[in-house]
Amino acid sequence: MVPSFAGGRADQIRARLEGSAYPREKIDKYCRLVERIEKELLPHEVIVNNRYTRWFESGDFDATELRHFVTQFSVFSNFFIVAQLLKTINAPTLEAMHASKEILMNELGVVFRNPEKKQQTEEEVEAEGTVNGSTFRFSSAHFEWLLRMATHLGLEFKDLGKRRHGTPTTLFFCDELARIYGAEDTSTALGASFAVENWAAAGFWKELIRGLTVFKERECPNLPLGFFTWHDMVEDQHARHTWDELEEEFFAHDKVDEDKFIQGGVEMLDGVLAFWNGLNDDRLARETSHRAAS
Numbered sequence: 001m002v003p004s005f006a007g008g009r010a011d012q013i014r015a016r017l018e019g020s021a022y023p024r025e026k027i028d029k030y031c032r033l034v035e036r037i038e039k040e041l042l043p044h045e046v047i048v049n050n051r052y053t054r055w056f057e058s059g060d061f062d063a064t065e066l067r068h069f070v071t072q073f074s075v076f077s078n079f080f081i082v083a084q085l086l087k088t089i090n091a092p093t094l095e096a097m098h099a100s101k102e103i104l105m106n107e108l109g110v111v112f113r114n115p116e117k118k119q120q121t122e123e124e125v126e127a128e129g130t131v132n133g134s135t136f137r138f139s140s141a142h143f144e145w146l147l148r149m150a151t152h153l154g155l156e157f158k159d160l161g162k163r164r165h166g167t168p169t170t171l172f173f174c175d176e177l178a179r180i181y182g183a184e185d186t187s188t189a190l191g192a193s194f195a196v197e198n199w200a201a202a203g204f205w206k207e208l209i210r211g212l213t214v215f216k217e218r219e220c221p222n223l224p225l226g227f228f229t230w231h232d233m234v235e236d237q238h239a240r241h242t243w244d245e246l247e248e249e250f251f252a253h254d255k256v257d258e259d260k261f262i263q264g265g266v267e268m269l270d271g272v273l274a275f276w277n278g279l280n281d282d283r284l285a286r287e288t289s290h291r292a293a294s
């Protein structure tokens, strides 16, 4: 058997970049950043051990729990738009502004258009493509997908998406998104974006979908899950590119401050964790009070 080369990601990247036109100093800097990401960002609790989504996956929850979850998710979903707008405004280059606007406009209801397909029907929802030259529809806003799902659970527009509906931990997460993901400082914002992408790619959409499918089959056969299945589909495609994108961004910018990048990433993940731990504490508190009542 040929022993496999057990070099880390940084070693592999160094070997690949050594023959490139990039200056050695910059390659060293990038490899150092990669090492720190693997040590300080990726093992974060919210990436490796999200207790709420792991529990949720079983589908062992009632409609009250699901209403609480959907309400908190609707607040995050709405305030993500604020953070994405800030990210767009603070974009360091025109290309970065365009990339940011793709996400912002799609979130608001401009469907991705696949330039290779001539005609796209209203029902076709692309997970890739561009908003440029595409069509806006109120009904394609991600918030409205969530609203349509929520109406099957007895929730209405007035029950969703506002600050007043958020718990303190949900609001903390939303505010951290605006502060860090939407930061003016490019290194901080880059770290936060990379962290958020790796959290999203870690599989929590699939855990949610599995739990929701169990609930749907058991209690609510018409429950539309499009909001969750679509995001999972996008994530699957995106997860393959996060490292390539980081490399591109790193070498496109004159100065990426390693400390600010890592700090932005860690603080952002702490914000994400606060959101999920808040939900987990809420459901544990509900279980305890149920037990006390029975």
Ligand SMILES: [Fe+2]
Pocket: 107, 142, 231
């Ligand atoms: Fe979305």
